Amino acid sequence: MSNLIKHCVRSWRHHFSLQIATVLVLSMVLIILSFVFSVRQNLNQLNSVWGDNLELTVYLKDKSSNDSLQNLVHDLRMNRQIADVNVVNKEDALKKFVSRMGSLAPDFIRSPEFDNPLPTSLEVKVKEQSEPKAKVALLKGLAEEVQKNKIVDDVSYGQGWIENWAGFLTSVQLLSAAAIALTIFLGLLVIGNSVRVSLSQRRDEIEIMELVGATSRWIRTPFIVEGAMLGLFASVLSCAIGSTLQTVAFDYLKSSLSFWSVLQELSPLSPTGWLLVTFIGMCFGAFGAYVCVRNLNNGWSAAERGQ
Secondary structure, rough: OOOHHHHHHHHHHHHOOOOOOOOHHHHHHHHHHHHHHHHHHHHHHHHHHHHOOOOOOOOOOOOOOOHHHHHHHHHHHOOOOOEEEEEEHHHHHHHHHHHHHHHOHHHHHHHOOOOOOOOOOOOEEEEEOOOOHHHHHOOOHHHHHOOOOOOOEEEEOHHHHHHHHHHHHHHHHHHOOOOOOHHHHHHHHHEEEEEEHHHHHHHHHHHHHHHOOHHHHHHHHHHHHHHHHHHHHHHHHHHHHHHHHHHHHHHHHHHHOOOHHHHOOOOOOHHHHHHHHHHHHHHHHHHHHHHOOOOOOHHHHHHHHHO
């Protein structure tokens, strides 16, 4: 343990500027990675919220008989995949419309002589599914089945925006995967450069240890620990800066776009996500250092000197 501590202290003493630069650059890489994780987290959260609010709206033809309506409601409620069926008559539909429009609703709508054009409809809620995609598939199947009923005029469950949302999610997942791969490459490159400088400055020391028969673990471990410590320092710094930036950014979005209620569901990266960022940062350091020192204790230092 004392050997590891002395090694790290010596590296910081002789290469302080390089170590600081490495920590800062790697922390920026990890901040970018944390934002990618945050985007994926919030998209999954929004996907879950919207999935929970999905329901099937069945619009009925005018002058449909009450018996036909009751038979359709009974058939839907007998379906084990349906949780609830609510009948919205023309009057209730108009009240909902006026309530949602608020002050924007025209005055003539509230007039007793107004001929209500809104149809009677059914609000069908399906049972919870493990994934929103499964719920969408269920709604699509129910829509096709209900559409065959003779008193049904139209069926809606947000088909258009659901398809667009699915395409958007696919694009974001591909882009985020590319961003994660790029940040991993940059992180390894930063750590590798720092460890290589440390190796070149200690060539004499490594050669002596090789000649006296030091084990691979004894030679490599200090450099790997040094890389892991650099990764840890960068991770702590990235968590402090990244969490502050995310909190400020999401608070600004919520306040400036308060009319868009879905943005209120946004949140900074979870504590589990920050732990993952910290773990990845340490892995960057340890693995990047290992790549540089994997040839030690096989005559590497002496061979390099002879070239």
